[in-house]
Amino acid sequence: MQNLIFIAKSPNGHSHLESILMDLSKGLKYNPTVASFDDDLHTIESSGIPSQLKTLFYRRLWADQLLDPAPVPGVRDCLARHCPRDTLLMTDMETPESGRWVKIPVLVARNRSARVVWFIAGLVPSESSDLLIPPWARKLMDTRFKDSICCAEQCARHACPAVSNRRFVVFPLAVDSGMMQFSDGSAALALGLGMKSLMTGHAVSPDVIATGGLDGHGGITSVGYLDQKINGACEHHFKCVLHPVQSAPAQALDEQHIRQMTPYAVSRFDMAWTLATLYSDEHARRLHDFTMALADAGLFIDKMARFPGQWLGYQKSVVQGLLADIFADMALFNRFARTFAGMVRDYSRHDTAEALTESAPDAVPGKWPMAGLIWCTANLALFNHRGETIRAKIWEQQGKAMAEHAMTLDADLAVEFFNTLLVNAHNRFEFTTDLPGSLTRLLALLETRHRVMAASGCVIDQPLGRLYGTLVQHSAFCGPRYIDATEAWSRKALQALGENSSPELEPEWMRQYSYLGLARLCAGDMDGALACLFKYLGVEDAGQIAAKVPDLNPFQINMSARFLAAEDIAVPDTLYTGLVSHVTKTLRHGHPWQLICFNLGRAALLRHDKENARSLFEQSLEICRDNTLGPTIGIMMLKPLAFLKDLVSTSDVNAETDHWEAQAKADARQLNPSRFAFLFDRPFFSALEHVRRHHDEIFPFSYQ
Template sequence: MPLLTTRGGSGGRVVHVLAGLVPGEDSLQVAANFSPTSLEALQIAYTAYSSLHLLPGMTLVLVPLMREDSPPISGCSLALPIALALYLLDRRLSWPDGVFATGGLQPDGKVVAVDGVPEKCRIARFDGGHSMFVVPSNCPEVTDPVVPIPCTSLDQALNDLEYLLIDNNPEVLVEFRPFLARERLLLSRLHELPLPLLHHPDCRSSLRNIGAHPGDFLHYAVKALQHCSFDPARADWLADLYSIETLQELIDHEEIDAVQTVYEWCINRIAFANHIGDTCSVGRWKEFQQTLETRVTADQHLTAWNHLFVAERFNRYHFSMAIPDDIQRLLSEEEARNRIAHRPNKRLGAMYGTLSQNCGFCGPQWFAGLEEYAVKAETSFDREYDSEKRRLSLYRVYGHLDLEDYSQAGQWLNHYLGLQPGDGPERWLEQAVHLAGGKQEVRLFSLALIVRALADMKITPDTKDILALTAELGQRIPRHLQHPWQLILLNLARLLGEAGLVAECRTALQRAAAICLAGGETMQAMALQVYAELQYRSLIDEPDLLAAEEVRQRVLTSGYLHSQHFSGLRENTETVRMLEHLHRNRSTFFPFSYR
């Protein structure tokens, strides 16, 4: 670990110290290179840390890496870095690169200001330092490019150090840390909070408090989950804050206003479950939601209908043109209201958009219905809701791909991407590389559409171009993989295979399968088309075949998926024959945007 010391007008230095914890009495064991003031600081650091984290029967050993005739290490500013080192040693972790600390400590853990901070910054900078833990009053003395990390207590410094071990990015920490301990502010900014900060102890503590006090925070948590429902990496932190039992208890003890807020939570919870294909969770939340329906608004009913239709039809693979009576009634009522009001209607447009999707999932023979509902949706959205209208072009591309009408698919793809009418595969591939660097959910679905179109049209890109896309994706794929990454990688693998890049093709398919298997029931079923592609390209091995058979059995016995849709999987008892049958009929098993 690095220690910063100054020597008045004679400058300063960085001393690297070997530190360790060994069994023994609760004590310090140090070399002779420490002055009396520094020894006092070390003892305070040991005491302050021990009051937060017990170190039973452990001795701290410190050995400075310096010449014997060098001046001794002195000053009270060693207390903070030594306490931080104790934390790392206690967990068998290494000191993070570029991080320095300077500050005194009181036995109760309060951080104390010290002298010589500008000189220490200069020294740290020459030693590769980029950040420094200091007390707030010392922050103005920290000079660029070193970033000050203000801390008033050892506990706060330890929390920040824990974050830096995950993401050694002090600028992000300093910018966003004020939100972490303020619950309402945290919920309002969670959708843009850098993911590693969700692991910060202050953030975890705030989320626990939010979950423990639904009466105070449910309203804000609803909005946060709505923002994050298509972002599983963040929504995961929110989705289980409140159990159904907790929310029912809140309703029982609160005024009627709580019912509508709880209903909104149910809607967003179902939307999140839909996105990850978790049909099991949808069932529980739907049952609870239905107990509240007589006490909510018509607008809430319509929003819930859209999400439940997706859950009960698309996510269960229950593709049918029949519209349930209650949904037909809601649709007719909204159409009647719209004829009177005659203004842009987002709710009605969303309903027509979902019915357009439904036609797409039911097969290319229903393309006329897809187009009819898409036109109705465009009319309802009018010019006020252009972003919602854009999604209708995506449905048309998938519909034309299923019809194998690649000319029309290309025209609608250009329209959807905002490209020129005559643009083609080369421009689409450029756009795919550009989109691969994006973070917004809409960019992922655009990327999934481009790669699917290129693969279906049997476009064989130049090897360097497809490798450039693969390299860009390799840098951008998040650790928390989600829909539609499994489809992006599946169709990327098809392109890689056609380009003769066998190893890269197999790697992409393996990653696609892993994403499917990590998801809910809807996603797990999609793994079968990945294994079918491996079989088609003669890249499948015995573990893959065993995994494919396990998925088949899970799909056929699942109570959450529409068994009739997958009945064709029973016809071939051999796993290889089943995968070959599925590959030949993949547009039937996985229609529209599901492949």
């Protein structure tokens, strides 16, 4: 304020004062106390500035108060004593402070140049929903400009049609000269974006400015003087200008300005909204690619993995149109399905993948069974990983309908599908030795192919080996009485994956020893189980494991913890203490850490270490209760709970029982209600006792 006082008193400072007051990009610094603020107002009032400038001064102060979410107490009352708000703004707003307010930069061209004028927009409580433009502001606008504000309001209200008992108030921060200052409809886009931000609560990036008309149907219409407006935006340090596609910058536009900022051509209001709310220096290049990709199906396929799912959601109608075109073209759909499958293999892309599925046509193109099966398999894997078992089941059924035909064209695609299908069944706790007829036929086809390949010297068949590995698990989940079948599938898997002859496939064939070791442990073959453990960990005896703990991966740690929890196997105590210490330092949320903590908790109980047992069971429970991990992990909360109830106080247990029971039942309903019927036919503590007595039957094989 002291700076304003100095300028106001300067003989030639009035034009400079006007420019400062009209520039909302720079805040005014007020004196810290109401008394000093009051003194400053008296000083400026008596400085001799023209009445129009004095009015602008008070409008600026009131604008600051409306825009400030936490104004200094007493300042508004002080300001009202000098210049009542209603008198100044000429409105009948009752409680503008209870509304939401934003400042909107608008590019105004005149005399072949452009400047930024700031508008104030508010959404305030009111019985009337009619747009309010103060009378003094109306005098500064021509009919087209006022119509453009109405059009902007329509676009904003379309975003949230349910919002009622609110009205928009719009006025410029401008000198009340009584002369026409605002003409044509090119401010509609900027005003519409600002007004929509009030409706939705999502802010427009402060680096973005927009120019363009609106046609009343969400389309953006052309503007004039675009080059001048872009130059004006650069001079005011904006980094992004949204403009109509019909109005392109001239080739001769100042290259320095183009380097400083990014112009985006937009044709629809919803696209402009997406860019305006998402723009940042970090996202500038990716947003440019996004706008280009939405106009070209092939480019969209190439770039789609880079776009967050949220962005696709903002442009859902456009993405739906693109995907409809892609699903109608064989070459495009094939590219899309394969790219999508790659995204699903990268867990960091799952939000984007799910957004694509949400926008894709429901019908899978059956006339292209290979690409169709890739699409079904990828979605089955996606929703299986996300724990959405019901949606996964839908994709399983669609994939089955295509697999029979697809495997006669490309057997390896069918292998990927059936691997995913069986794993999905395991995650739903559906365990059976039966195999679908189409899978049996596929196995026969693959084994015939493998014999022919082996006769020619090619002994490794990776797809077949992976399928055998899944069948090892499929058999082992059915219990110890199927150990012979499990052993047979394991031998086939090791042979097809080239055990000891294919270093590049070593992680795959070595994993088979994890499956076989756990199956043997469940079947009571302790010597055979230990042999698998040593092979999987790369040691010769149990005494060497403790030294390797820091280098073990989570699944190797899990297998080691499972052996520690077994009563009939002698394992050095150094391994127990080493694993507990290591897990405490490296614990993560996710599979298999819930099992690691659970089995180490059981190992602690065997060693009468109740303190660590309780802590480890509680950590296992916390992981299982993480809703983002899905119901397969969630239902495993029953495991630590069955043991925890005897390690914690009754009051602690009773305080959480209702929450535990509700979540466990919800997970059971999603998975396999019949398998977990004991949760519904008895009290919860009785159900937990049932889990403790029948743990290995309820949670077989690798779920132990």
